[in-house]
Amino acid sequence: MSRFARIAEKALDTLTVVLFSVMFATIIVQIVLRYVFNAPLVWTDEAASYL
Numbered sequence: 001m002s003r004f005a006r007i008a009e010k011a012l013d014t015l016t017v018v019l020f021s022v023m024f025a026t027i028i029v030q031i032v033l034r035y036v037f038n039a040p041l042v043w044t045d046e047a048a049s050y051l
Helices: 003-035 043-050
Strands: none
Touching: 003 043
């Protein structure tokens, strides 16, 4: 495997983990705000679906 391919694979793996973490965090925030505080954020559903 070439050096570029290894770097690209590592970058894509890192990006995938970061985006999944952001998606998970937005869903958790949405759940907490909706059911605990009864004040959901409007943008979290849409942001999670885009991620």
